[in-house]
Amino acid sequence: MTDISEILKSQKFLEINSEIRNGVKKCKETCDFFSICGGGYISNKLAEHGSFDVTERLTCKLRIKESGNILLDYLESEYIKNMKR
Numbered sequence: 001m002t003d004i005s006e007i008l009k010s011q012k013f014l015e016i017n018s019e020i021r022n023g024v025k026k027c028k029e030t031c032d033f034f035s036i037c038g039g040g041y042i043s044n045k046l047a048e049h050g051s052f053d054v055t056e057r058l059t060c061k062l063r064i065k066e067s068g069n070i071l072l073d074y075l076e077s078e079y080i081k082n083m084k085r
Ligand code: SF4
Pocket: 027, 028, 031, 032, 033, 034, 037, 038, 039, 040, 041, 055, 056, 057, 060, 061, 064, 065
């Protein structure tokens, strides 16, 4: 059995860690939804693009952006309603 400390020091782990960090950094620099997402869904990055060093995926559109837009629309409409009172 491999010790976790050996895994954490392995070249493969360091490469994956770097790739993930690069992808999250790109998300932070380019995505308006980063504050509610944090660049997550790491496994979907790999599944959809074969790399962790990417940003938007179908998962983003369906789970984060659509629900975020619906929430923002709702909050805006509630805010406008309250302003008219
Ligand atoms: S929604 Fe997608 S592109 Fe935007 S921060 Fe999250 S993972 Fe990155």
